[in-house]
Amino acid sequence: MNKSDSERLESGLKQLGLEAVELPEQADVVVMNTCVVRQAAEDTATGMLGKLKPVKQAHPDRIIAVMGCMVGPKHDDLKRRFPQVDVWARPQEFDAILRAVGGKVGVDAEGCLSNLVPAEPHIATYVPIVHGCDKFCTFCIIPYRRGREVSRSVDELVHECGVLVARGVREVTLLGQNVDSYGHDLRPRQDLADLLEAIEAVDGLERIRFLTSHPNDMSSRIIQAVRDLPKVCENVNLPFQAGDDKVLADMRRGYTRGQFMDKIAEIRQTVPGVTLTTDLIVGFPGETAAQFEQSLDLLEAVRFDKVHAAMYSERPGTVASRRMPDVLPQAEKKRRLAAVNDVQERVQTELNAAYMGREYDVLIDGRTRGRMQGRTRGDKLVYINPEPAGQEIATRNGGGAHEIGDMVRLKITASSPWSLEGTDVGLARSLAPDLRKSECVGEKSKVGATAV
Numbered sequence: 329m330n331k332s333d334s335e336r337l338e339s340g341l342k343q344l345g346l347e348a349v350e351l352p353e354q355a356d357v358v359v360m361n362t363c364v365v366r367q368a369a370e371d372t373a374t375g376m377l378g379k380l381k382p383v384k385q386a387h388p389d390r391i392i393a394v395m396g397c398m399v400g401p402k403h404d405d406l407k408r409r410f411p412q413v414d415v416w417a418r419p420q421e422f423d424a425i426l427r428a429v430g431g432k433v434g435v436d437a438e439g440c441l442s443n444l445v446p447a448e449p450h451i452a453t454y455v456p457i458v459h460g461c462d463k464f465c466t467f468c469i470i471p472y473r474r475g476r477e478v479s480r481s482v483d484e485l486v487h488e489c490g491v492l493v494a495r496g497v498r499e500v501t502l503l504g505q506n507v508d509s510y511g512h513d514l515r516p517r518q519d520l521a522d523l524l525e526a527i528e529a530v531d532g533l534e535r536i537r538f539l540t541s542h543p544n545d546m547s548s549r550i551i552q553a554v555r556d557l558p559k560v561c562e563n564v565n566l567p568f569q570a571g572d573d574k575v576l577a578d579m580r581r582g583y584t585r586g587q588f589m590d591k592i593a594e595i596r597q598t599v600p601g602v603t604l605t606t607d608l609i610v611g612f613p614g615e616t617a618a619q620f621e622q623s624l625d626l627l628e629a630v631r632f633d634k635v636h637a638a639m640y641s642e643r644p645g646t647v648a649s650r651r652m653p654d655v656l657p658q659a660e661k662k663r664r665l666a667a668v669n670d671v672q673e674r675v676q677t678e679l680n681a682a683y684m685g686r687e688y689d690v691l692i693d694g695r696t697r698g699r700m701q702g703r704t705r706g707d708k709l710v711y712i713n714p715e716p717a718g719q720e721i722a723t724r725n726g727g728g729a730h731e732i733g734d735m736v737r738l739k740i741t742a743s744s745p746w747s748l749e750g751t752d753v754g755l756a757r758s759l760a761p762d763l764r765k766s767e768c769v770g771e772k773s774k775v776g777a778t779a780v
């Protein structure tokens with residue numbers, strides 16, 4: 329979400345005539361977009377603000393702005409601690425920054441405020457569809473900083489996706505802290521399935537993903553949309569956070585382990601070959617060793633394709649911070665995190681090995697250390713083997729070399745827990761939507777049969 333916010337602000341700043349520079353020390357305007365979801369992220373932000381103090385003292389005319397989750401509804405304390413900051417902006421409140429910069433460069437920022445679609449988007453880009461969160465999990469600071477859920481309209485989002493495609497985008501990831509609750513505040517009421525269907529119709533768009541789901545709000549209708557809409561990728565991120573019912577209740581997640589497993593079963597039954605990722609917290613206050621074992625047990629039972637695991641980090645202002653002392657030693661939290669990573673490395677090794685020798689459509693989205701890389705519909709990272717000199721495959725772009733934005737057909741030749749490698753089988757093309765869906769389901773059912 330922060331990355332998307334930064335891209336949008338960048339678009340507004342460019343409309344005001346600004347250009348990006350490499351280092352904050354070189355900039356006339358420095359905007360720091362902050363995350364405070366864990367203490368380490370907040371420490372990074374405050375450390376960086378400290379480094380900007382001498383820059384502001386040496387160049388008082390420069391503008392320093394802070395936006396994002398660090399800026400709550402009340403931030404007088406921050407203003408006192410960091411007088412070098414000129415503008416404080418809450419998440420997605422770009423106006424204050426654009427107006428301050430507009431004043432500095434002598435341009436009326438009004439025209440920029442309603443047109444913050446990224447000007448030069450990546451071919452796979454993020455689109456926020458619902459801001460804020462109404463869930464109030466006891467460990468989470470997000471609802472206090474990003475506020476209550478506010479959905480953007482279907483028409484606005486369809487228009488924005490069309491603009492992004494015209495600017496070269498081929499894949500969008502629809503974002504929400506709880507993306508499945510999209511549309512409940514709209515009149516007439518809409519849901520994520522309605523939006524997916526509307527965005528499916530955007531010409532030129534190849535793939536649609538969405539993040540992050542909540543087990544209680546991921547309805548059968550949404551799951552069926554993933555199955556039925558050709559452009560919607562069969563990849564679901566469904567955080568479970570803890571495998572023990574008492575810990576889940578203390579977190580106020582609103583579901584039991586059994587209900588979570590039922591949701592996983594429904595997704596797998598409805599969407600053949602679906603890949604699943606999840607989020608997990610280890611060392612929540614009061615989590616015993618036996619309760620933690622329940623999280624490991626759930627990982628073994630589900631066999632996720634990827635897990636984002638984090639050690640519990642107390643966030644002042646949350647219910648957990650007020651009522652549940654964070655007394656578990658850091659060493660024990662680290663041991664639990666290492667145990668999660670060990671299980672997951674083995675599971676991912678086995679799951680990814682099942683991709684060997686099979687063919688997948690990969691959308692090329694970048695280059696790392698001289699090798700092109702891309703993602704399957706299931707969001708597997710694939711590095712593309714270079715073609716032998718003189719035997720290059722003709723690509724969509726007519727040349728011999730792959731380019732970012734190409735859809736290529738790859739045969740998987742190597743696997744690791746974290747990525748795959750593949751060789752172009754010479755079928756680079758844009759598939760017709762119906763063919764694309766049926767091929768994906770076919771390839772994924774083979775993977776499921778081998779791996780699970």
Ligand code: SF4
Pocket residue numbers: 461462463464465468469470471505506542
């Ligand atoms: S659903 Fe997600 S964003 Fe909302 S309170 Fe819970 S953890 Fe935080």
